[in-house]
Amino acid sequence: MSTTSFESLQWSRRFLDETPGEEQVGGRPRQVPNVCWSRVHPSPAPSPALRLWSEDMGLQLGLEPGHETVLSGSGAVEGMDPYSQRYGGHQFGHWAGQLGDGRAITLGEVGTDGGVVELQLKGAGATPYSRTADGKAVLRSSIREFLCSEAMHHLGVPTTRALSLVTTGEVVVRDVLYNGNPAPEPGAVVCRVAPSFLRFGSFQIHAALGDRDTLATLVKHAVRHHFPDHCVDDDDGRIAWLDCIAEDTAMMIAHWNRVGFVHGVMNTDNMSIHGLTIDYGPYGWLEDYNPNWTPNTTDASRRRYRYGQQHQIGAWNVARLLESIGPLMEDPERLHEVLKTYYAAYEKHNNRMWGEKIGLDEFRASDAQLVEELVALLQRVETDMTIFFRLLSSLEEPKIEHLSTAFYDGAEYPEEEWNAWLSRWWQRTEGEPNHERMRLANPKYVLRNWMAQLAIEAAENEDYSVAERLYDLLKKPYDEQPEFEDEWFKKRPEWARHKVGCSMLSCSS
Ligand code: AMP
Ligand code: MG
Numbered sequence: 474m475s476t477t478s479f480e481s482l483q484w485s486r487r488f489l490d491e492t493p494g495e496e497q498v499g500g501r502p503r504q505v506p507n508v509c510w511s512r513v514h515p516s517p518a519p520s521p522a523l524r525l526w527s528e529d530m531g532l533q534l535g536l537e538p539g540h541e542t543v544l545s546g547s548g549a550v551e552g553m554d555p556y557s558q559r560y561g562g563h564q565f566g567h568w569a570g571q572l573g574d575g576r577a578i579t580l581g582e583v584g585t586d587g588g589v590v591e592l593q594l595k596g597a598g599a600t601p602y603s604r605t606a607d608g609k610a611v612l613r614s615s616i617r618e619f620l621c622s623e624a625m626h627h628l629g630v631p632t633t634r635a636l637s638l639v640t641t642g643e644v645v646v647r648d649v650l651y652n653g654n655p656a657p658e659p660g661a662v663v664c665r666v667a668p669s670f671l672r673f674g675s676f677q678i679h680a681a682l683g684d685r686d687t688l689a690t691l692v693k694h695a696v697r698h699h700f701p702d703h704c705v706d707d708d709d710g711r712i713a714w715l716d717c718i719a720e721d722t723a724m725m726i727a728h729w730n731r732v733g734f735v736h737g738v739m740n741t742d743n744m745s746i747h748g749l750t751i752d753y754g755p756y757g758w759l760e761d762y763n764p765n766w767t768p769n770t771t772d773a774s775r776r777r778y779r780y781g782q783q784h785q786i787g788a789w790n791v792a793r794l795l796e797s798i799g800p801l802m803e804d805p806e807r808l809h810e811v812l813k814t815y816y817a818a819y820e821k822h823n824n825r826m827w828g829e830k831i832g833l834d835e836f837r838a839s840d841a842q843l844v845e846e847l848v849a850l851l852q853r854v855e856t857d858m859t860i861f862f863r864l865l866s867s868l869e870e871p872k873i874e875h876l877s878t879a880f881y882d883g884a885e886y887p888e889e890e891w892n893a894w895l896s897r898w899w900q901r902t903e904g905e906p907n908h909e910r911m912r913l914a915n916p917k918y919v920l921r922n923w924m925a926q927l928a929i930e931a932a933e934n935e936d937y938s939v940a941e942r943l944y945d946l947l948k949k950p951y952d953e954q955p956e957f958e959d960e961w962f963k964k965r966p967e968w969a970r971h972k973v974g975c976s977m978l979s980c981s982s
Pocket of ligand 2: 743
């Protein structure tokens with residue numbers, strides 16, 4: 474495809490034209506009632522430099538690497554009409570009122586061969602929704618967002634995408650652990666891409682404040698463009714539309730569990746209506762298989778968003794979305810049907826994925842026990858999830874000794890019980906687990922927290938080669954890539970066990 478400039482992209486403004494917004498540009502953080510968006514101008518960056526670029530996204534948009542002026546928020550082109558979205562949300566189980574895009578600014582919507590997408594800068598300055606913060610983002614969190622959203626895409630997990638990472642040349646001050654130690658860090662902006670950045674909270678805010686008209690307008694807009702097979706003129710139609718969101722959300726969370734991803738902040742403002750993983754903050758990847766693990770220090774005591782509870786939280790969040798559509802329903806009681814859809818969809822996808830992970834051609838009800846036993850055994854001693862399932866994917870005889878590198882050093886694993894489980898599994902698969910299927914469900918490489926940390930530390934010293942190499946690796950997570958094995962196919966090194974950025978992450982970004 475020929476090089477396109479930002480000017481010649483097919484800009485459109487469906488959201489701006491079809492939903493109410495605030496025409497005034499920018500202004501101090503404040504409550505902005507009865508609107509879906511506020512017009513804003515990104516803050517210019519003193520010396521923007523392009524550091525990471527997604528070839529794949531670039532190709533879809535017809536863009537060659539570059540454009541750091543636009544992608545840092547330092548220049549507008551004809552067709553753009555930047556805005557921030559207004560939304561609310563439940564944070565850690567409590568209604569938080571108006572939140573909105575405090576550090577995200579949408580440049581506009583752009584037509585591509587694959588449909589219309591929204592281009593959004595994260596970290597390009599304050600908006601009316603920035604509350605007490607600065608609207609900026611630091612290099613550390615931007616690298617984590619860029620690499621992880623692209624890695625998730627290549628893993629086949631529904632996600633928003635990243636086009637670029639640009640450093641701004643500006644220093645941003647952050648107190649990483651909220652313990653009174655603010656420090657300067659390099660600023661950066663990621664340009665992310667999605668069909669839309671509408672969240673559950675986008676609907677909640679209007680329902681919560683009793684603005685039925687804006688709620689109805691937003692629903693109509695969202696369905697017209699993003700769920701074109703649906704019609705929400707009556708309760709049947711509304712239920713069918715919500716069923717679709719519930720299904721997509723359930724499938725996304727089943728995928729998270731398949732690959733060992735923990736989102737970390739499943740607040741309803743971080744739940745996409747497209748069932749896409751969105752808002753990469755203090756997320757993490759399971760190293761040892763521990764369902765109680767969460768990377769988010771803010772959630773360390775209650776562990777609301779721990780790995781093993783993500784699907785329950787998904788249901789809780791869907792329930793909040795349903796409540797927000799209540800004012801549009803003739804019979805709101807019917808909304809309960811959608812929760813049933815959610816649970817049924819989760820079970821269906823989760824079972825299918827377990828079947829793939831252990832190489833069954835078909836998951837039967839009686840296989841649930843085999844999986845349950847496996848999950849219990851994986852927790853007996855510290856066992857690396859990714860390595861375990863990857864080695865299992867090419868196991869030639871049912872003996873645990875061939876999987877021993879998955880166990881942490883010095884861990885005395887229950888050998889007999891493991892061998893007993895492996896034999897039951899072997900019998901179930903008639904000695905022929907579907908290895909090919911397994912290798913497509915059990916990635917060899919995921920973005921372990923310490924891997925991202927190594928990329929960040931190098932980048933903070935102006936060396937982007939580690940990030941580049943990781944990005945290359947993670948484009949083919951299911952391929953063997955033997956040249957990368959020694960460096961990246963391994964358990965968490967000891968230095969990373971209790972390190973900030975690896976085992977402990979905060980929302981400070
Ligand atoms: P999160 O949970 O990280 O998605 O963010 C929750 C809310 O805080 C959203 O409304 C964000 O826009 C806002 N927020 C987070 N970081 C910043 C920041 N640096 N500046 C302004 N707003 C922020
Ligand atoms: Mg968010």
